[in-house]
Amino acid sequence: MMPALSLRNIVVALLLLMLLLVPVYALVVGNNFVLSLFTRIVILAIAATSLNLIMGYGGMVSFGHAAYLGIGGYMVGILAYEGILSGFVQWPLALLVSALIAFVIGLLSLRTRGVYFIMITLAFGQMIYYVGVSLNRYGADDGLTIYRRSNFAGLLNLSNKTVFYYFCLLLLLATIYLTWRLVNSRFGMAIRGARSNDRRMHAIGFPTFRYRLTCFVIAGTICGLAGVLLANHTDFISPAVMHWTRSGDLIVMVVLGGMGSLFGPLIGTVAFLALEEVLSGITEYWQIIFGPMLLAIVLFARGGIDGLLAGIRRG
């Protein structure tokens, strides 16, 4: 398949090129802040991409997706606090716990639809947030400082900021590639069908629940990975990353970039954090400017920024 030389593909290509060159720029200018900002962007783009899998392709608008950022992060933080620093233990455990919690939340919430699904995922998200607040041994609502990053026995030095950035970027690209394979597979077609018309799916013989639940678990696990990365990036984890407003931010990133588009969440995350950075430099009340911009995107560009770039296109 030859990718067409459309405006949208050019923008995506330039964006990827820019992401590749960020550490070079940081080195040349001697500006570590840019590298740190973009590491954050790349990590949150992984989270947004995972949310897009359930929300954009599966029609499951989860308002508790940030919970997995916290779960992944806390697994790293707690294990480090207890003296287990090996990434080979921390990371698989973090992903496993994320998957298990996603399984339980999905099992209970996927029986509902629409607003009820949004509310129940919000409730679960807040529940997990308060679990974080109540972890007195691990800093409660003050959070937990992580003194040592995950240790990969010399294979990978996460304390090197450039190495860490490229590693995150690699995982982001892997996530996008995985999403691409998933949504075009039989599994993906079943998920999309369930979003489009679940009643018809049952009528033609699909037990859709099991596919939607699986999709929900995959998304939760990937977001848990983003949480693992985020905790390693900030050397800190606190319940704040799981607050419902963080889940809202993830939704905004996906909608802003383009729901049900492969690179939409990445575009949305870059736009969101870049705007936050620029606008908050202008005024403390940056949301006053950001809000209307978001409104305009939602009202006039149904497919988000990606939809704007691609022109009128069909899902």
Place this chain on the structure above:
Amino acid sequence: MADALLRVAELTKRFGGVIASEGVALDVADGELHAIIGPNGAGKTTLIGQLTGEIAPDSGRIYFAGQDITALPTHQRSAIGMARSFQITSLFLDMTVLDNVALAVQAHAGHSFRFWTPARSERALRAPAQAALARVGAADRGNVVVADLSHGEHRQIEIAMALATRPRLLLLDEPMAGMGPEESARLVNLLRELKKEYTILLIEHDMEAVFALADRISVLVYGRVIATGTPAAIRVNPEVIQAYLGEQQAVTGHG
């Protein structure tokens, strides 16, 4: 009847005080085209909902090929060979025609926990879907997004999707709803062809079509089957004529 493919016994469903089905008894013999007619509000939609498993009956039983399916969920009824088309078009509007029909094929081609191979390049899904499209005369519409099709074409795709599940029984819920005379005539011809291969339960308002196609007709009034018989017998049945007083002309005038 021993060789009934579908048998409905004493099916009753109430919604509050409204009785939508009252002791409905019905059998559809293997190979026949059995039509259900009835005035608006007769309980046709509720009946098909119970046959497909979307509505649970209060009492009574449904048998398919000898198996009691009263408690079987919708997707499993599809798996054992019951396919339906919807009265109000119910397609995947944001997908192409071929994607729609290929999904129906996929539903019957094993589980869908296949995460890697692109489904759109699987011949095992695309070829049968294309064949089903050809069957309803829409072979050249495969790449059109469903939302861009006309109403009449939607009705065709409805049937193509039902066929793609390789059913033993077709439940067609008012397939001619909203069609012009030309489109209706084309669909009647299609049903006449399909009838040679499939057992069909046809729920339809279009009396002309029903009397032209049906081997037997059951008349549903206020949730009860008041008569079952050949078109000729139904046409002269006094109870039916009375129930259809306002539409008497339609019953007797055509065919």
